[in-house]
Amino acid sequence: MQSITLLYIVLAVLIGVIIGYFQYFFKEKNTPKHTVILFFLKSLSIFFLILLLINPKLIKTTTENYKPVLSVLVDDSYSIKYLKQQELQQKILNSFKANATLKDKFDIQYFKFSEAISVADSIGFNGKQTNIYNALSRVKSIQNTHKSPIILISDGNQTIGNDYSYINIKNPVYPVIIGDTTKFEDIAITQLNVNKYSYVGNNFPVEVSVLYNGNKTIDAQLGVYKKGVKVFSKALKLSPNNKSTTINTNLTATSKGIHYYNVVVSKLPNEKNTVNNSKSFSLEVLDEQVKVLVLSNVLHPDLGALKKAIESNQQRKVTIAKPTAFKENIDNYQFVIFYQPDRTFANYLSKRDSNYLIVTGKNTDWNYVNRLSLGFTKSYTGQTEDYNAAYNANFLTFLQKDIGFDDFPPLKDVFGAMNLEEHQALLYQKIGAIETETPMLAFFEKGENKYATLFGEGIWKWRAANFRQQNSFEYFDAFVGNIVQYLSSNEKRNRLNVSVKNLYLANEIINFSALFLDSNYKFDNRASLTVKVTNTNTNTVKEYPFSLADNSYQVNLENLDSGEYKYTVSVNGQSFKKTGKFKVLDYNIEEQFNSANYYKLNQLALKTNGKLFFSNQEEELINGLINDKQYKITQKLITKEESLINWKWLLLLIAGLLAIEWFLRKYLGKI
Structure with missing residues (x-):
């Protein structure tokens, strides 16, 4: 006192x-x-x-005592069951749980992982894919001290995600390798690269990487098949000194629609695992390419980001030009982006009634823009402001999920009050922590015409931020692609929209997402939607109801037999229907490995100053952790x-x- x-x-x-x-x-x-x-x-x-x-x-x-945290990551993927190692893995896990001395020294936390990570309450080895990198990253974010060791019980075979052997983590990792490390003679297709889209009559490239593991020279045959008919073949010669090869070829897109191909490499006489001898891909063939024009008087990173995002879909081609140097007919382009317009845009912007996006920023001539009667005006000042984005969950013009807009860097625009006519806002402006009712990304429809405006420059930072968050540009590129797809189409707005992929693996969850609007184009949450799925090989028909989730209808299909399917999504009691098709491959990605990956697990252990252990060395690992003096109980004074x-x-x-x-x-x- x-x-x-x-x-x-x-x-x-x-x-x-x-x-x-x-x-x-x-x-x-x-x-x-x-x-x-x-x-x-x-x-x-x-x-x-x-x-x-x-x-x-x-x-x-x-005084409070804190034990060092010991994280135990247990592989819960199907590959453990496929290698018949589930009992051995459970035995190793029980050894850790039964050791009282280990529990006295460490605060032990058990996690299971496959494509995601969760608390290891029960283990069924039903994980459809394996992402070791994600599991280590999540534990790293929780245990933010290098004095927290990690035990990784796994076969080391990863099917999705970044290469975990290169992860940047300070926590020492002690892998316990599950499964046989013996390398069997094997030939596999390790990589298949192909565009998602092509055009009628065009050639599309196919790149196939083949890897051989063995001790002798072998001859093999690579073939590409479409509906059982071989459309390409090539003889391969591989040896211990020439273990891999990459085959490049061009195939012809003959007709419009979705086409399925299967790439197969012939199996070896004594090959144990033939699941990895084939891979499939789908190709959507289109009638024509969407030509996109970007007009700008300023050099800005946004232009490159928009070009890359739009052209990530091969059906789109972007041309960037200055208004004063552009000599073509603007009507030759299905979609136009007017980037920070000024008076030099007069010959193009005033003549364009539809299918365009305006991006404003600090170089925008608002005196000129305010006179164009575009459905919005701005009482601007000479100052600029940073605006963060706030996602509008009630946006119903087209399907667009939140890709983390709230966490993206702010866009910069001239400060001022906005006046807007009737519009739909996908994003709202947020100043600091205050969310406003002023749109950041607004869509306008006037009769048959439709266009949009993005109020703010710096969208290139969003693409970079999305890559940091997801290790991929996919979500951002899809977001830009949705804008282009909606605005470049001259079709009447559909009241029923359905989203589903064309190709699935045998163990993947098939997700249908549907959006249904009423006659006023407002989301109708009173509707009842069903999807009828027909296996075209067996004519087996199954019907599933959609469930309401936020502002869309969702249904997940599991355990469908391999084969081609056609589907019909219908609104009960109404005439709205959407049809399409998809294919389920007879291929479980977790079955492509026939042995544990000793090399990568050992590389991970060396990189993190840990140590690799085999499945019969769990007692040695336990005793090593108990006797390791770097892991000590710490005392903290609590006042x-x-x-x-x-x-x-x-x-x-x-x-x-x-x-x-x-x-x-x-x-x-x-x-």
Whole structure:
């Protein structure tokens, strides 16, 4: 307790005594016994009342012990079951759980992982893919100290995600390798690169990488098949000194629609695993390419980001030009981006009624833009402002999920008040933590015409931020692609929209996402949607209902047999329907490995200053962790301020003392 607090308490005692004295003894000649009692009650109640205001506190220091955290990551993917190692892995896990000394030294946390990571409450080895990099990254973010070791119980075979052997992590990792590390003779297709789109009559490139593991020279045959018909073949010669090869070829897109191809490399006489001898891909053939024009008078990173995002879809081609140097007919382009327009855009922007996007920024000539009657005007100032994005979950013009807009860097635009006609906002402007009702990305429809405006420059930072978050540009590019697809189309707005992929692996979840709008193009959450899926090989028909999720309808299909399927999404009681097709491959990606990956797990251990252990060395690992002196229990001093009084009881006591004093004075006739 501080000395000043003690001084306050002494003063409180003196004040209580003085007030009691002046009330009951000052100018009193006789002091009967009841006066002393009244004096005592008054002084004590005044003292307690002041003490309540002082609220003295005592500083209390305690010591707490913290164990180092030991994270145990257990592979829950199907590959463990495929290699028939599930009992061995469970035995190793039980060894850690049963060791009392290990539990005394460490705070042990158990996680299971496959494509995602979660608490290891139960393990079924049903994970459809393996992402070791993601599991290590998530644990790294939780255990942010290098004194927290990680045990990784896995076969080391990863099917998705970044290469985990190059992960930047300070925590020492101790892999326990599950499965046979013997390398069998094997030939596999390791990589297949192909564009998603092509055009009728065009050639599209196919790149196939083949890897051989063996000790002799072999001859193999690579073939590309479409509906069982070979459309390409090539002889391969591989050896221990020439283990890999890459084959490049061009195939012809003959007709519009979705086409499926299968790439196969012939199996070896003694090959144990033939699942990785084939891979499939799909190709969507289109009638024509969408030509996109970007007009700009300023050099800006946004232009490159937009070009790359738009051209990530091979059906689109972007041309960037200055308005003063552009000599073509603007009507030759299905979609136009007017980047920070000024008066030099007059010959193009004023003549374009539809299918365009305006991007504004600090170089925009708002005097010119305000006179164009575009459905918005701005009372601008000479200052600029940074605007963050806020996602509008009620946006219904087309399907667009939140890709983390709130976490993206701000866009820069001229500060000022906006006036807008009827529009749909996908993003709103947010200044600091304050979300406004001013749109950042707005879509306009006037009759058959439709266009959009992005209020702010710097969208290239969004593409970079999305890559940092997802290790891929895919989500940002898809976001830009959705804008281009909607605005470049001259078709009447559909009330029913369905999203589904063309190709799935046998163990993948097939997700259907649907958006249904009412006659006023508002989201209709009262509708009942179903999808009818037909296996074209067996004519088996299954019907599934959609469930309502946020502002869309969703359904997930699992355990469909391999084959080609056609689907029909319909709105019950109404005539709206959408049809399409997809294919489920007879290929489980977790079955492509026939042995554990010793090399990558050992590389991970060396990089993180850990050590690799085999499945029969779990006791050696446990004893090593117990005896390792770098993992120690740490003590921390916890300083807390605790109140010396309970104000509720003290307040009740004060009320009681004052009440007793009043009743006693009343009884004695002093009131």
